Amino acid sequence: MxxxxxxxxxxxxxxxxxxxxxxxxxxxxxxxxxxxxxxxxxxxxDRSVIDALKNTAENAQAHGYQSYQGIPELRIAMASFYHREFGVELVPNKEILPLMGSKEGIMHISMAFLNPGDQVLIPNPGYPTYTSVTRLLEAEPIFYSMDLEQKGRPNLEELAQKDLSKVKLMWINYPHMPTGAAGSMEILTDLVAFAQKHAIILVNDNPYSHILNPEPLSVLSIPGGKDVALELNSLSKTFNMPGWRVGMLCGRADFVDAVLKVKSNMDSGMFLGLQKGAIAALSLGxxxxxxxxxxxxxxxxxxxxxxxxxxxxxxxxxxxxxxxxxxxxxxxxxxxxxxxxxxxxxxxxxxxxxxxxxxxxxxxxxxxxxxxxxxxxxxxxx
Known part of the structure; x- marks a missing residue:
């Protein structure tokens, strides 16, 4: 060996x-x-989610390989959710990619954009997977702190004084895990401007958007946000479906397409019953x-x-x-x-x-x- x-x-x-x-x-x-x-x-x-899974599983034609991009109805349901909840317009067949949980999306995004030696801005404290995936791909994590008294605003002025020429991605996460910092439209606006100025791709990891959060936010709703940002979301927390492994990546079509190139070599699509259950969940009011x-x-x-x-x-x-x-x-x-x-x-x-x-x-x-x-x-x- x-x-x-x-x-x-x-x-x-x-x-x-x-x-x-x-x-x-x-x-x-x-x-x-x-x-x-x-x-x-x-x-x-919700009961409707479980029923959708059961009814689909009883169909003998439902057990074959599925599309790498998910069925059209699922992408449409995801687009409708983003329009209803965040006021964001997404083109279902170009700007949305269903995922087997958003955690896999962290790896797929990183594989699509990072080369060895690239740098990644990561919140400290933050979700450990951002760091581990960055290191697995031989990129370098650069940690930034947040002001919890200002809803988790990064010190962008301090970051701007650093050499950011090797920074490719910046992970953000509002509502923030683990601190619960809510973020705000003002913070996201500042982050979009920062990303535009320094040619950095923002990735907002947004699985807690509706939990004890009176103002759900999406970075894609910020003017210019879709030019520089991607957003991950998940049904795990919001709809009590962590074991189902259903998430989504949303944003610029060429960014999403690059991630699809990676993902399509990693799995063979999501079971149809899970997709039908996800559609039912996304329609809940x-x-x-x-x-x-x-x-x-x-x-x-x-x-x-x-x-x-x-x-x-x-x-x-x-x-x-x-x-x-x-x-x-x-x-x-x-x-x-x-x-x-x-x-x-x-x-x-x-x-x-x-x-x-x-x-x-x-x-x-x-x-x-x-x-x-x-x-x-x-x-x-x-």
């Missing part, structure tokens, strides 16, 4: 891939672990979002109580599926995470996995029923 590819030395196994093995082992040993670590919605999709957000609002209030008991501080104006908390006590974040897991059977996420700016933080997920969060509170109470 001649050894593994050098590129795997640049990354480690994804944190949750490894940590959840440990958590599941504790559960297998009989430990009553409450998982407040991972953002996998525990709620079910505002009542769906309101009902989901009522549940998440109640859960978040309980997580805030849990954080208060632990002496943590947090921003009550944050958005999205998580609560980002600063650790203020005698325990370090890692000590707190271990104490909760091994002494109280509660799993939360250390902020350090999201970058150096997360070193003093921990993250709670809202993907757990209220009675479980109440049980966690009772375990902490003196």
């Amino acid at each position: 001649k050894g593994f590819a050098n590129r795997i030395n640049s990354v480690e196994e994804y944190y949750f891939s490894a940590k959840l093995r440990e958590v599941n082992q504790l559960i297998a040993e009989g430990k009553p672990v409450i998982n407040l670590g991972i953002g996998s919605p525990d709620l079910a999709p 505002r009542n769906w979002f309101a009902d989901q957000n009522e549940i998440y609002t109640n859960r978040r209030k309980l997580v805030w109580k849990l954080a208060d008991l632990l002496g943590l501080s947090y921003d009550t104006q944050s958005t999205g599926l998580f609560v980002w908390c600063k650790v203020n006590g005698e325990k370090s974040p890692e000590e707190l995470v271990d104490w909760l897991l091994y002494e109280k059977n509660i799993f939360i996420t250390p902020g350090k996995i999201f970058g150096s700016e997360g070193n003093n933080y921990v993250r709670f997920s809202l993907c757990m029923p209220e009675f479980k969060i109440l049980e966690a509170i009772n375990r902490i109470k003196p």
Whole structure:
């Protein structure tokens, strides 16, 4: 055996891939672990979504290979969703590419645009996959911080003083994971102008757009945004379909076409039943979002109580599926995470996995029923 590819030395196994093995082992040993670590919605999709999947699966003609671009009806449903929710006009057969979850889109986009030695601007803290994919492709991550007091605005003035000649992509993410920073039209406008000036492609990763967020935003709605930006979106969080692996890439036709060249060599299309279920989900109205957000609002209030008991501080104006908390006590974040897991059977996420700016933080997920969060509170109470 001649050894593994050098590129795997640049990354480690994804944190949750490894940590959840440990958590599941504790559960297998009989430990009553409450998982407040991972953002996998525990709620079910709408009944119409499940019915669409079942009805399609019963059709004998539905099980063959599918188009690499998804069926026309799915792309039309995605375009209608973007028009209705963000006021963005998209040409279904040119400016939309269905994906098997937006996580694969991060790899496909990076493969379509990055050469070894290119640089990528990545938020710190931020989703770890932006960094790992960049390194796997032998490009260089350049980290930028955000002002959480200004809804997560990057310090673009400071970035503009750097040599940006090798920067090809800039990852942005509003509502931001893990901090919950909401972003704003003003921030997106500044980012589009920054990308235009420095010939950088913006990629907005937007899976939390409708979760506890009163003003869903798309970078493609900004004047000039479609010239310099792509946007990823997903049905995983918004429609409680994480295991279905349905996402979308939207934006400029030649950008999308470049990504399709990569994707078409990586898979053989999405099962028709998943596509039909996605169409049903995308047609759901505002009542769906309101009902989901009522549940998440109640859960978040309980997580805030849990954080208060632990002496943590947090921003009550944050958005999205998580609560980002600063650790203020005698325990370090890692000590707190271990104490909760091994002494109280509660799993939360250390902020350090999201970058150096997360070193003093921990993250709670809202993907757990209220009675479980109440049980966690009772375990902490003196």
